[in-house]
Amino acid sequence: MSENEKEGSMILEVNDLHASVEDTPILRGLNLNVKPGEVHAIMGPNGSGKSTFANVIAGHEDYAVDSGSVLYNGIDLLDLSPEERACEGIFLAFQYPVSIPGISNAYFLRSALNAVRRYREESEVDAVDFLQLVRSKMALVGMDEKLLQRSVNDGFSGGEKKRNEILQMAVLDPKLAILDETDSGLDIDALRIVAEGVNALRGGDRSFIVVTHYQRLLDYIVPDHVHVLSQGQIVRSGDKTLAHELEREGYSWLDSGDKPKKSEADQKVQEAS
Amino acid sequence: MNNEALQHWNNSLTGQSEGLSSTEDLFSTRRKAGVDSFQKNGFPGRRHEEWRYTSLKSLSEEGYPACLPHEGNLPEVDELITSSDIRIVLINGVFRKDLSDLTALPDEVRVEGFSDFRQRANTQEIENFDRMLPLSDHPFQSLGDALLDDGLVVTAIGNTDARIHILHAYDGTDTSGSAHITGMIHLEGGARLEILEEFRSQGQVMGNTRWGIHVGDECTLSRQRILRPGCDVVFHGSRVEVGKAGLFQDLIAGSGSRLVRNEIHVSLNGAGGHTDLFGGYVSDGDEVVDHHTTIEHAVADCTSREIYRGVLGGKSRGAFTGMIHVHQDAQRTDAKQSNDAILLSRNSEMNTRPRLEIYADDVKCTHGATVGELDEGALFYLRSRGVSLEEARRMMVRAFTAEVFGEIENEGLREQIIEQLQAAMPASECVT
Known part of the structure; x- marks a missing residue:
């Protein structure tokens, strides 16, 4: 494969990315290439920059990009607002999903879905079609339908919150999903259910970046590549x-x-940089 | 207020008040008292404790002292989704039978214009009126007394239900001025009324509305007040007495009014009485929204809840003064009060004054006030799901006022109110 063909087939190309939080440099020259359909795991100790990376890709304003570039499907991702990134197909499953008392989960999900559909110049879904869609996706992540009428993540257990993230992912149908420490705070049963939900969404051109501290999650979501x-x-x-x-x-x-010492498992994934 | 400005009012008052009193009714003493009181006190300045956060200076502008003409047009606004087929229209303070529809009114419920009432009222009815709306040196009450003319009298006696939509329309397009409305609601014998009071206004207009409300034993009055965008000056005062096991629920929602002063005085006079006072608003520009409530727990075993929430942008100001007075005999009172505000800009301002006076020893009284900013974490969460910044901000209005509007049973109306407030959400100051 020539270098050019390789470039063209990337869904995400991160080149020499430097980013900081409140003037403290966190990312110091990160390089990563992800192809469509691949699952990459990013592991590392606390404070290594895993969550910073996830949030920079999603466009969180507390994280300042100092230099480097991020191309998503060949376009300059850093130029886009968080909502544009989401509409373009990037999804961040939060480490700590935010609760929004007063907004029902159903209202939230439908607003998000219709925002994405409008951006893609698709017609908005009405309440009936939405309910049908969301029910099928809830079955996928084993979520109780009662949670639809509850306020977003408000009073949800840790497992329910993470399942809710995967449900949103299933509804919004992203091209690149980033799971930020999705395993944190989950017992083994909840972890398995969440992982099954993710695995059901694997396939085709959808790519995943799984950010995790522990290897445990990767027993269930088996990655193609692992980075430290x-x-x-x-x-x-x-x-x-x-x-x-x-x-x-x-x-x-x-x-x-x-x-x-380098193990035989090592690959030169970073060669392109 | 300077003397010259006051002179406008005084001249205007004397003439108009005397004109009204030349008609045959028993209220001329009351009008005279109103004129005297206003001429003595005028509008209070901000040194007055009760008006510290609300300046009435702009009312000295020419134009306000004149009464609006009786004829006027309905300002164009989307119709509210109501569940009532009884509709009452007042234009510029005048009860318009021709535009009202009372055909569905149950036999037990009577509606009449205040100007009809005042011409036929007997001594006992006037005594009753004086008890429900006692003379006071309150500036807006004095004006209401001095210019006592039209309004509404609603009486429901017996086991009956009715939903009534009252539309107050003010047309100040050709000529500016004021309208003074006096209303009475009298419920007895277990009557249950729902009243939706809608305010539409255009032009430079002061709407001065006051209600004397009697909720008799085991009666229910559920009132919703909606200030549609574009109102200029709104004064709304209510004095409410609630009997044994009576229920008074009130809600006020609004956006886009220049100056709003909402005063409610509820007296829980019988065991098992309950009141809910709710309010939600979005303000911007130079708008002022001032909620001023008093709940008298006069007897034992009554409960009350107050929730007021505002989202303030621009240079707008909000004020909340909430007095809960638990009388000595009012044991086992349960009163909850909360007032929360989101400030969107550096120049917006919220002033909260909870006032608790508790003279009984076995009571539960809680009050809380918060002033905060929009939840940035929630905004990012919404945006990360594809929702635009502006839509996410509007969704936060929905979230923040959910507790206030959540109990409106008519879903269409509830959505309409929330959408009005969402539409009034000021745009973000720095778009990123």
């Missing part, structure tokens, strides 16, 4: 076996600066 983020850079990349290696060895080798 440390101090704002991807320091190692490999296939799914890298996750197991990290599980055994932890992240302490990152601090010591004493990189473990």
Whole structure:
């Protein structure tokens, strides 16, 4: 495959991305390429920049991009507002989903779906069609229909909140989904249900970036590529076996600066940069 | 207010008041008292404790002192989705039988114009009126007394239900001025009324409306007041007495009015009485929205709830003064009061004054006030799902006022109110 063909087929190309929060640099030259249909896992210790990366891609204004570029389907992502990114097909499943008392989950989901549909110049869905759609998606994530009439994430358990994220993903049908520590705060049963929901949405050209601290989630959502983020850079990349290696060895080798020997699993995913 | 401005009012009052009193009725003493009181006190300045946050200075402008002509047109606004087929129209303060539809009125409910009432009222009815709306040196009451003319009298006696839509329309397009409306609502014998009071206005107009309300034992009055966009000056005062197991529910919603002063005085006089006072608004520009409530827990075993919520942008100002007075004998009172505001701009302002006076020892009284900003986290969450910034901001109006409007049973009306407030949501100052 020539370099040009490779470039053209990327859904996400992150080049030398530097970003900071309140003037503290967090990302320091991150490079990542994701092809349509691929599932990438980004692992790393606390404070390595995993959530910052997820939020920068989604367009959170508290995170300032200092330099570098992000191309999404060949367009400059950093130029787009958060809502434009969502309408273009980027979805961030929040680590801490926000509760909005006073807005029902149904109203919220329908507003979001219709906003996205308007952007894509599709007709808006009426209440009846919406209900039909959302019911089928709720079955997919094993969610109680009663949660539709409740306020968004208000009083939801940790598992319900994460399922609600996956439900939104299923309804909005994104091209690139980023799961930010979706496993945090979930017991093993909830984790399995959420992972099954994600797996049901895998396939075709939809790409995923799964951000996680623990390898556990990756037993259920099996990635094509695993990257280790440390101090704002991807320091190692490999296939799914890298996750197991990290599980055994932890992240302490990152601090010591004493990189473990390259395993056979390593791939040169970052070659393009 | 300076002397010259007051002179406009005084000249105008004397002439107009005397004109009204040349008609045959028993209210000329009352008019005279109103003129005297206003001439003595005028409009209070902001040094007056009860008017600290609301300036009445603009009322000194020429134009307001004159009464609006009796003839006027209905301002064009989308019809409200109501569930009532009884419709009462007042234009420039005058009850318009020709535009009203009372055919569905149950036998137990009587509606008449105040000008009819005042010409036929007997001594006992006048005593009753004086009890419900006692003479006072309140500026708007004094004006209402001085210019006592038309309004409404609604009486419901017996086991009956009715829903009534009252449309107050003010037409100040050709000539500016004021309208002073006096209303009485009298419920007895378990009557249940729902009243939707809608205000539409155009031009430089002051609408001065006051109600004396009696909710008898086991009666219910549910009132919703909606200020449609474009009102200039709205004064609305209510004195309400609630009997045993009586219920008075009130809600006021509005946006786009220059100056709103809403005063409610509710006295819970019988055990098991309850009142809900709710309000929700969005303001912008130089608008002022001032809610001023008093709840008297006069006897034991009554309950009350107050929720007022405002979203304020521009240089607009909100004020809330909420007095809860628990009398010595009012044991087992349960009173909840909350007032919350979202300030959208640096120059918007909210002043909250809860006032609790509790003389009984076995009571539950809670009050809370918050002033905050739009929840940035929620905004980002909505935007990350494709909702535009402006729509996300409007959704936050819905979220913030949900508790206030959530209990409106008519879904169409509820949506209409929320959409009016959402449409009034000021645009974000810095779009990113």
